[in-house]
Amino acid sequence: MKFLADGMIGKLARWLRMLGQDVICSVKFSDSELLELAKKEERILLTKDFALYKRAITRGLDAYYVEGKSESERLAEVAKRYSLPLTIDMDKSHCPICNTKLTATPKEQLQGKLEKNTFTYYDKFWKCPNCRQIYWKGAHWKQINNTLTQARQLRLCL
Numbered sequence: 001m002k003f004l005a006d007g008m009i010g011k012l013a014r015w016l017r018m019l020g021q022d023v024i025c026s027v028k029f030s031d032s033e034l035l036e037l038a039k040k041e042e043r044i045l046l047t048k049d050f051a052l053y054k055r056a057i058t059r060g061l062d063a064y065y066v067e068g069k070s071e072s073e074r075l076a077e078v079a080k081r082y083s084l085p086l087t088i089d090m091d092k093s094h095c096p097i098c099n100t101k102l103t104a105t106p107k108e109q110l111q112g113k114l115e116k117n118t119f120t121y122y123d124k125f126w127k128c129p130n131c132r133q134i135y136w137k138g139a140h141w142k143q144i145n146n147t148l149t150q151a152r153q154l155r156l157c158l
Helices: 007-018 031-040 050-058 071-082 116-121 141-157
Strands: 002-005 022-025 044-047 063-065 103-105 125-127
Touching (some): 002 031, 007 022, 007 044, 050 063, 071 141
Parallel strands (some): 002 022
Antiparallel strands (some): 103 125
16 A cells, blocks of 8 residues: 655654555645645545645545544554554564665674664664664654554554
8 A cells, every 4th residue: 555644644654654555645745746746656545634635535546644643543543444554574574764675784794873772682683775764663662552552452443
């Protein structure tokens, strides 16, 4: 599935990328550019702008009006609507920053590119071949899992 998110839901776009979805998002696109890109690339438009949502639907585009207030609510909504699993498989994840598919990277190749403690205490790493960002399941992973757990629970209530 391919998504296009308006600039108001950039955090949701990053979450969806981590979940393995292809999501374009930029605050630089005008509404007209968003509609044009959604049509051209056959992307599902995700927006918090009701007027933009109505324009997309009127043009026959696949669009979803995101109403949730929190990230877990937004994730639950979109996951339910598009039958997306709320689990992260790093081998399918896209870079939250630039949307490029991540690649597993041997720890040895990252010597000198990570903080000493990170290099010492973690063994699995992924790197974005485009922006060169490095990812691992660090201390922040607990909060990531908490958000996904909340989203899974909320999805059941929708």
